[in-house]
Amino acid sequence: MITQDERDAIRRHIEREIATLQRSINTLTELAESDVQADANDWFSSKESNASGEINEMALSKSKQRLMVLNEVLLRIDKPEFGICVKCNKPIAVGRLMANPTATRCISC
Numbered sequence: 001m002i003t004q005d006e007r008d009a010i011r012r013h014i015e016r017e018i019a020t021l022q023r024s025i026n027t028l029t030e031l032a033e034s035d036v037q038a039d040a041n042d043w044f045s046s047k048e049s050n051a052s053g054e055i056n057e058m059a060l061s062k063s064k065q066r067l068m069v070l071n072e073v074l075l076r077i078d079k080p081e082f083g084i085c086v087k088c089n090k091p092i093a094v095g096r097l098m099a100n101p102t103a104t105r106c107i108s109c
């Protein structure tokens with residue numbers, strides 16, 4: 001079973017990742033906005049700048065999705081079913097949860 005200390009450690013781990021994600025979301029949002037302005041100012045906006053904009057957009061939506069998943073984990077981290085494999089009902093190894101807090105299955109499932 002997961003101990004309270006381990007839960008706290010995983011929670012801190014998630015909160016750190018959330019902080020990092022929020023920073024990169026802010027940066028990507030600013031980049032996306034400056035891209036739009038650059039496009040408006042530049043009649044000959046190159047394909048390259050469009051491509052980088054698309055990559056940023058992808059990274060942005062990926063980061064937002066990850067952020068959502070992590071926030072969901074934070075909501076259920078204190079529940080008894082947290083850390084229990086959804087398939088076989090056995091506890092998921094703490095090391096695995098540390099490495100990937102969104103894991104809902106144990107290593108053998």
Ligand SMILES: [Zn+2]
Nearest residue numbers: 085088106109
């Ligand atoms: Zn399992």
